Amino acid sequence: MIKVQNLAKTFGAKRAVDGVSFSVERGEVLGFLGPNGAGKSTSMRMITGFIPPTAGTIHVGGFDMVENPIPAKRLIGYLPENAPAYTDMTVYGFLNFAAEIRGLRGDAKKKAVYRVVEMCFLENVLHQSVDTLSKGYRHRTCFAQSIIHDPEVLILDEPTDGLDPNQKHEVRTLIRRMGEKKAIIFSTHILEEVDAVCSRAMIIDRGKVVANGTPQELRQKSEFAGAVTLRVSGVAANSLTQKLSQLPIVKRAVVVKEGAASVTVRVFPKTAGINGALAEGITDTLQGWKIEELHTEEGRLDDVFRNITMPDTAKEKEATK
Numbered sequence: 314m315i316k317v318q319n320l321a322k323t324f325g326a327k328r329a330v331d332g333v334s335f336s337v338e339r340g341e342v343l344g345f346l347g348p349n350g351a352g353k354s355t356s357m358r359m360i361t362g363f364i365p366p367t368a369g370t371i372h373v374g375g376f377d378m379v380e381n382p383i384p385a386k387r388l389i390g391y392l393p394e395n396a397p398a399y400t401d402m403t404v405y406g407f408l409n410f411a412a413e414i415r416g417l418r419g420d421a422k423k424k425a426v427y428r429v430v431e432m433c434f435l436e437n438v439l440h441q442s443v444d445t446l447s448k449g450y451r452h453r454t455c456f457a458q459s460i461i462h463d464p465e466v467l468i469l470d471e472p473t474d475g476l477d478p479n480q481k482h483e484v485r486t487l488i489r490r491m492g493e494k495k496a497i498i499f500s501t502h503i504l505e506e507v508d509a510v511c512s513r514a515m516i517i518d519r520g521k522v523v524a525n526g527t528p529q530e531l532r533q534k535s536e537f538a539g540a541v542t543l544r545v546s547g548v549a550a551n552s553l554t555q556k557l558s559q560l561p562i563v564k565r566a567v568v569v570k571e572g573a574a575s576v577t578v579r580v581f582p583k584t585a586g587i588n589g590a591l592a593e594g595i596t597d598t599l600q601g602w603k604i605e606e607l608h609t610e611e612g613r614l615d616d617v618f619r620n621i622t623m624p625d626t627a628k629e630k631e632a633t634k
């Protein structure tokens with residue numbers, strides 16, 4: 314549904330987006346991750362046809378966004394960052410207006426408004442003017458207008474930004490549900506959202522794609538993937554780490570927490586992908602010791618994000634661990 318090839322955007326001397334390529338099919342939710350200023354919003358603005366690319370091509374539903382923007386834009390619902398909805402219209406009036414702009418009339422318009430009001434939980438504020446709404450409700454109203462025409466493609470720029478935890482949960486559920494039938498791209502700074510909503514995630518840094526995969530694949534790139542964390546009681550921390558470091562498959566053992574009764578240690582394997590073997594090796598070596606808890610870690614997205622987008626800082630930190 315969305316196909317982007319070698320997309321680039323320069324603002325003066327600044328290359329905000331620098332050769333980005335990817336595609337999103339129906340039934341996929343692609344998460345855009347990246348530090349501030351990475352080029353996420355600029356990419357989204359180009360994909361939705363709001364600003365022209367400096368180079369590269371964008372196809373939506375087979376239509377070229379630059380050559381043939383009208384049918385391409387018809388397929389898209391777009392929630393921009395800080396969506397401007399400061400209006401003295403009521404929520405109901407605003408949604409009717411948005412439906413009309415999208416060419417809906419009569420019964421079709423009524424149904425469309427009713428559908429988004431229900432989906433975005435706007436019943437309670439339907440007759441309140443948009444500029445008096447709380448941030449969360451204003452945000453949901455903007456979200457509702459972006460899906461009023463039931464688009465096949467949704468581009469959502471930080472759709473959960475500024476929402477309370479309950480609203481975040483509702484919006485994530487909504488995106489996941491819509492993602493079963495639509496092609497969705499959404500940007501976020503919240504890494505748990507990637508797990509909660511995305512079928513695939515892409516990390517963008519300084520205008521370039523630096524990682525692209527399922528949340529599981531990305532987590533596997535973490536140093537924590539395959540590490541074993543264990544809590545042992547009745548032992549001194551240094552004798553435990555010394556014992557564990559003797560295992561040939563162990564890279565290093567680090568004390569995570571040292572309490573009066575027990576010690577928690579994280580053990581990193583020398584090579585990735587030997588999960589079972591590491592846990593087994595540890596339990597064999599510590600036979601007779603009191604292991605109270607032991608689990609193999611899946612890997613952490615925040616660790617992958619930091620390592621990819623701040624490699625030098627992350628390495629310095631690593632050296633002092």
Ligand SMILES: Nc1ncnc2c1ncn2[C@@H]1O[C@H](COP(=O)(O)OP(=O)(O)OP(=O)(O)O)[C@@H](O)[C@H]1O
Binds near residue numbers: 324351353
């Ligand atoms: N209209 C513009 N004129 C000049 N520079 C711009 C313009 N729009 C964006 N930029 C620059 O392009 C770069 C990418 O900005 P963009 O808003 O796409 O980043 P982002 O990944 O969405 O960041 P954030 O997570 O903070 O929203 C930034 O350095 C920004 O200052």
